[in-house]
Amino acid sequence: MAAISREEVAHLARLSRLAVTDEELDRFAGQLDVILQSVARVGEVAADDIPPTSHSVPLTNVYRDDVPTESLTQAAALSGAPDAYESRFRVPRILDEED
Amino acid sequence: MTDLTRLSAAALSKMISSKEVSAVEVATAHLDRIDAVDERVHAFLHVDRQGALDAAAAVDRGEITGPLAGVPIAVKDVVATKGVPTTAASKILEGWKPPYDATIVERLKTAGMPILGKTNMDEFAMGSSTEYSAYGPTKNPWDLGRIPGGSGGGSSAAIAAYEAPLAIGTDTGGSIRQPGAVTGTVGAKPTYGSTSRYGLIAFSSSLDTPGPCGRTVEDTALLHAVMAGHDPRDSTSIPQAVPDVVGAARLGATGDLTGVKLGLVKEFAGDGSEAGVTAAFRESLEALVKLGAEIVEISCPNFQYALPAYYLIAPSEASSNLARFDGVRYGLRTGDDGNRSLEEVMSLTREAGFGPEVKRRIILGTYALSSGYYDAYYGQAQKVRTLITRDFQAAFEQVDVLVSPTTPFVAFPFGSRTSDPYQMYLADLFTIPTNLYGGPAISVPCGLSEGLPVGFQIMAPTMADDRMYRVAAALESAVGTFTPPAL
Numbered sequence: 351m352a353a354i355s356r357e358e359v360a361h362l363a364r365l366s367r368l369a370v371t372d373e374e375l376d377r378f379a380g381q382l383d384v385i386l387q388s389v390a391r392v393g394e395v396a397a398d399d400i401p402p403t404s405h406s407v408p409l410t411n412v413y414r415d416d417v418p419t420e421s422l423t424q425a426a427a428l429s430g431a432p433d434a435y436e437s438r439f440r441v442p443r444i445l446d447e448e449d
Numbered sequence: 450m451t452d453l454t455r456l457s458a459a460a461l462s463k464m465i466s467s468k469e470v471s472a473v474e475v476a477t478a479h480l481d482r483i484d485a486v487d488e489r490v491h492a493f494l495h496v497d498r499q500g501a502l503d504a505a506a507a508v509d510r511g512e513i514t515g516p517l518a519g520v521p522i523a524v525k526d527v528v529a530t531k532g533v534p535t536t537a538a539s540k541i542l543e544g545w546k547p548p549y550d551a552t553i554v555e556r557l558k559t560a561g562m563p564i565l566g567k568t569n570m571d572e573f574a575m576g577s578s579t580e581y582s583a584y585g586p587t588k589n590p591w592d593l594g595r596i597p598g599g600s601g602g603g604s605s606a607a608i609a610a611y612e613a614p615l616a617i618g619t620d621t622g623g624s625i626r627q628p629g630a631v632t633g634t635v636g637a638k639p640t641y642g643s644t645s646r647y648g649l650i651a652f653s654s655s656l657d658t659p660g661p662c663g664r665t666v667e668d669t670a671l672l673h674a675v676m677a678g679h680d681p682r683d684s685t686s687i688p689q690a691v692p693d694v695v696g697a698a699r700l701g702a703t704g705d706l707t708g709v710k711l712g713l714v715k716e717f718a719g720d721g722s723e724a725g726v727t728a729a730f731r732e733s734l735e736a737l738v739k740l741g742a743e744i745v746e747i748s749c750p751n752f753q754y755a756l757p758a759y760y761l762i763a764p765s766e767a768s769s770n771l772a773r774f775d776g777v778r779y780g781l782r783t784g785d786d787g788n789r790s791l792e793e794v795m796s797l798t799r800e801a802g803f804g805p806e807v808k809r810r811i812i813l814g815t816y817a818l819s820s821g822y823y824d825a826y827y828g829q830a831q832k833v834r835t836l837i838t839r840d841f842q843a844a845f846e847q848v849d850v851l852v853s854p855t856t857p858f859v860a861f862p863f864g865s866r867t868s869d870p871y872q873m874y875l876a877d878l879f880t881i882p883t884n885l886y887g888g889p890a891i892s893v894p895c896g897l898s899e900g901l902p903v904g905f906q907i908m909a910p911t912m913a914d915d916r917m918y919r920v921a922a923a924l925e926s927a928v929g930t931f932t933p934p935a936l
Contacts, residue, residue, distance in 0.1 A: 354816065362812045362819075366768065367775075367792065369800040370808065378809055381870050385813060388871050389757040392829045395836065402831030403838060405655045405685065406887025406911070407642040412684040426548035430779030439777050442785050442794040 353386040354379065453478035454611040458520045458668040461614060465508065465519035472505035472519030476563045479521050483565065483612045486936045491587050492597075492607035494526050495534045496566035504563035513561030516695075517675055522557060523613040525604050526567040527574050528659065529648040530554050533564075537650045538582040539572045541802025542780045551648020552680045553617060553659050560675045565613050568603030572804045573771065574624050574652045576600050577876035580867055581806040589632060591901055591933040595860040598628030598876075604662050605632040609933055615672050616662040621653050622759055623856070623880025625660045626892035630855035630904020633894045633931040635669045635921070636662045638880075640912050641887035642687040645680035653766040654685075656759075656884045665930060666893060666922040670698035673914070689912060697915035701922030707741035709920065712848035715748045717879060722857040725898025730854045733895040733905050736927040737920070745848050749840035754833045755882040760874055761817045761830035762885070768814030771807070774799060809870060834885045841886045845910045850920055853879045855892040855904030879906060889914040893921040894931045902931055 356379040363370045363378075370378070424437055433440040453461065453475050464470045480498050487493050501521060508519040524530060527537045529547035531554075536542040550558070557564060571581040579587040579602035589597040590610040597606040604616035605628035618625035620638035629636025637660045644659045651657060661672035677691040713734070722730075734744060776782035776798035784797035803811070817826035844851055856876050866872040883890040888911045895905035905924060909917040 358816075359812060362815045363808075364796075365819075366811045366815050367772075367796045367799050368803070368808055368811065369793075369796040371800075374805070374808070377805075378812060381809060382813060382816075384869065384871055385760065385809075385874075386816075389760045389826070389830075391757045392754055392761065392833050393825060395751065395754055395829070395833050397829065397832035397836065400832040400835050402828060403834040403885075404831060406838070406885075407685050407687060409642075409685060409687075414681050422548055429548050430545050432776060432780070432782035433785070441777055442789060442791045443787075444791045446790075 352383050353390065354383050454482045456614070457665050458517060458614040458663060458671060461520050462517055466514065472508040472563065473502060475519060476501045476505040476521050476565070479565055479613055486610055487612060489588060489593060489936060490590055490606055490610045490612070491585060492568055492603045492610060492612055493523070493566045494536060494538065494569050494584055494603070497533050497564060500533065501563040501565050504558070504561070508561045515560050517671055518561030519563070520615060521563045521565050521613055523565050523568050523604055523607045523616040524554065525570055525601050525616070525618050527570060527619055527650045528554060528617060529650070530564065530567065533567065535567065537573050538570045538584055539802065539804070539807070540583045540781065541774050545780055549648065552645035552682060553676045554648065556676050568601070568607055568616060570603055571600035572807050573650065573767070574600040574619055574621055575767070575806050575810055577623070577627055577873050578866065579603065580863065581804055583804050586863060589860045590936060591633065591860060595862055596631070598631040598860065600624040601628045601662070605629050605634050605636060608662055608664055609634050610936060614664065615668060617659060617676070618662050619649060619657055619659045620884065621656045621658070622763060622884050623877040625662060626880050626890060626904065626906060627856045627876055629662060629892040631860040631902060633902030633933060634662060634664055635666055635891065635893050636660070637669050637673060637891040638883065638889060639673060639677055639914055640687070640889045642685050643691055643912065643914070644677045645683045645686055647680055647682040651770040653763040654770060655766060656763060666918060666925045667695070667698045667702065670694040670918050687912065692913060692915035694915050694918045697918040698922040701919035702926050704740050704923055704926040706737060706920065706923050709742045710848040711737060711742050711744050711920070712747035712844050712851040713744055714752060714851055714853050715746050716750065716752045717853045721875065721878065722854055723859065723898065726854050726857060726859065726903050729896030729898055729903035730905060733924060733928060734852070737924060740923050740927060747844045747848060747851065749844055751833060751836040751840050752882045755837055755885055756874065756878055758830040758833040758837070759877070759881045759885060761826050762834065764810040764814035765817045765827050766814070768811045768818065771811055774802065806870065837882055838886045841888060850916050851908040853906050855879060855906040859898050859901035859903060883908050887911055889917055891917045891921045893924055895924060895928055897931065
């Protein structure tokens, strides 16, 4: 049985903001199915009472001293923007016409 | 006259500091070599001739001195270089010039190391062959019809082709060590957190580790010492002194390993390795025994689950990290015709800007993190990560280091593993456990199989990076270094 369907891949692509083509959907569905069947092996490990590891360095709450330091200028921060307007990032329409 | 591109970084450094040769001459020799061969090798995505010559001139004026002052270096294109194009080999960042330097780049500059340019890689460091670079693959200097490894194939190929004596790589699942192995060069993944991630374009933040690539163990250690150390701008940076890796490499080079215990991972024996790889590895083990090392067989029962756990954890983190490429703050924007919504423009931009492997991993990671699947996939993978860490900790109570081949196969021909992505993932079988644990590991050339290089991997406990350099240098003293055929 397939671990993942073409419809699920289409849904995940939408969630990931990827406007994938039909051809890609066909290809990715098969490939992701192979990958998922392989990685599902982690489920074979009895690990109910094992704590998860998110990170190998056990550091928490790393703060620096509250001393002002140099940061990027506004011009530098905007230097790579595809579109800027009056010292701000300009974005495409975020509301529907009728809103 | 000596061909400067054939010398080690250590030798170049001595000649520059004694004024036998100028830093500008050394940089020029490497830039000329790049001009002569890179059309065929394609190790570089961008060459910064003027920047390199300016930095070299500053060394010649006596403005900077130090152990690697004037020794040129190539930097993987996933590391931010101020004002110099940085793309992570992706179309989504084509033409982007970072407004700041990564901490490791700052350290190279402070050390007086001229940066020759930016090296090719698999897009966003996802891959084992550079075939997923959006700008075309790098060729292996040993055989231009074969892959140079990945993701850092450009960095390793550049040093194997004598285009640079040293290079910077990043290792998330083996991206420094596997390219080192298949190009006959040295590559080290330092302890996670001992080299700064600030300014590194993030792939999998709990695993990404910048590290050094060189043609000799000593050169690699010299670069390791320059780039490592605590960085307050990286919240996972370890606030401890870096072990003396250069001293350890020099100690190892004396060829005495009396009393050193090498753990042979039982689960890796005969696990899909090519016969030639296994043979070269076994001969190297015998060489190390002759130097006084003791071999102890060690069981690490959870290592077999490292590859599946990694291919859940890394894509999960990537799916989150790559959300930043939204067509707003930097890089590509596609389809903004004044009518389309932000969401439509974002989806079209990401569709046009990302290559197939990046899309697969984003989708896979999004799946593993979705409600209903999270516990079975991402959550379970994190528990397996704990068990793998415990395997390492138990092993290091019995032995000083663990050893294995670096990768199961020698450089493979282009196109042979791209149709089934999982076949590509198998290149990382032996390198991934270390990333999940966070300790250091190094790949050192140990022999040839049918004329192609084989790598020997040494894994050490967290913050004991010096141990692996000692064993690596000892092995190098026994088997020598390996030179590819003339290009």
